[in-house]
Amino acid sequence: MASIRTLHQQLVKKERSAIEITQEALERIQAVEPQLHSFLQVTADHALAQAKQVDDRIAAGEDIGWLTGIPIGIKDNLCTQGIRTTCASRILENFVPPYESTVTAKLAEAGMVMVGKTNMDEFAMGGSTETSAFQLTANPWNTSRVPGGSSGGSAAAVAAGECTVSLGSDTGGSIRQPASFCGIVGMKPTYGLVSRYGLVAFASSLDQIGPFARSVEDAAILLGAIAGYDPKDSTSLKVAVPDYTRFLTPDLKGKKVGVIRETFGEGLDPEVEKVVQQAIAQLKALGAEIREISCPRFRYGIAAYYIIAPSEASANLARYDGVKYGARVANADNLLEMYKRTRAEGFGAEVKRRIMIGTYVLSAGYYDAYYLKAQKVRTLIKQDFEQAFEQVDVLVSPTAPTTAFELGGKTTDPLSMYLVDLMTIPVNLAGLPGLSVPCGFDSQGLPIGLQIIGNVLREDQVLQVAYAYEQATEWHKQDPQLT
């Protein structure tokens, strides 16, 4: 689909109506969904009603904002009042939230048109969207490949033009990695910049909501709309939200860019390495000063994360007990039986695995050896970043060590799937903003992403470097060829 800027101008000049734009998205969805399965639910009636309201406002001579009338896909772990929200889990298959998440409320207020709820790994646990209880999503660049995860549906939908932008959530890379695999822009903001109210909790100290878009400008506009203090989220930061688009300038003169040495080691696909090195050379050509930076504790991120995130998840998912909402198993003899069987039937294998890991490492006698130690390692990783940002403005690395892998390629070995998040996890542990921008393709035509990491609340720097790079290259202008 066209950019937010183009669609906005069409609406303002009355060249197209919001209904026509919505219909374009819905027709595209109808055409490509049989191959992609990006959406768990297409909310066509809801979208057309929202578009009608926008058209009425325009007809009445009202001024409209950038996002008014723009079609968006919403990850299915964001609560939408009156619209089923499943987290791609059997246990929430028929859950209709009685309230609206802060981010979707803000977007509805801005006049955005929600076209559907996107597929994801169950409870956002996974790196390929394959743990969804309902369907597999294909990568628009090659339908035998995964779209990445956990926000794979949101990434595939934007890449394939089923909506202009979408929202995902990122706990260990779940926005940036699928953005990289699908050849689009994806951003995880600073922890606390965007309210988590109404986001179904996975690992509360790591979860953050962020945008997917075809361009850095679209991502910047959407981020501006969802960011900001919210009294309903106790971890929300009381900071002013700037107009992020005013940082989008093409010149990188004087900008200090650090290359994280440890992300170029073992396990990195040589084709990804070559393309990312070319991207770094491009940043230099744009005037940036390139420095090699060492983050020696970076590589311990995965181990720390797979203790911390499952610990938080095991506590957060205790609420699915078949009592207040969600599925309940029939004919249980007593309460304990009902809990155990409801959860056994309601959760998939990966969710069970993480609940088990979390329950084990938090159980009596193991707390110090695992959870407390992981929290201490988290401090060390944070210190590595703090030292790096004394020397540079942003850090760069590959977003993922490989391009999109085959559907079914890693499902039998859980640990191999965990290693996919090597580059992105430390950013969540330190609460920093990170973005993936398209930076090329491998020899099989699969997209590669460059990760740009900023200091706390320096989304401006991340977006500026991404924008300058994007404007100097042609990668973001390429479309996947779906038949």
Next chain:
Amino acid sequence: MLDRDQVHKVALLARLELTPQEEEQFATQLSNILDYFEQLSELDVAEVPPTARAIDVSNVVRADELIPDLAREKILENAPDRVDDFFKVPKIMHE
């Protein structure tokens, strides 16, 4: 290493009923994952303070005021089983 007995105990704590095959599979998989965690012992963390949240916001309070909350009926509509305005659960005590 985790054996099947331990997996069974953890599953009870987590309120998960696992099949014997799942117990067997999890014993292997969780052992592999716990082995992977061993690399953390390469780091000396004795003097390092823990981080629970990367960006800490503390003492977040609000005025204790009565405000209208969600409609009771809307909430109860999602309940798997109910009696009037109560959530209904299977019996808690054994015979």
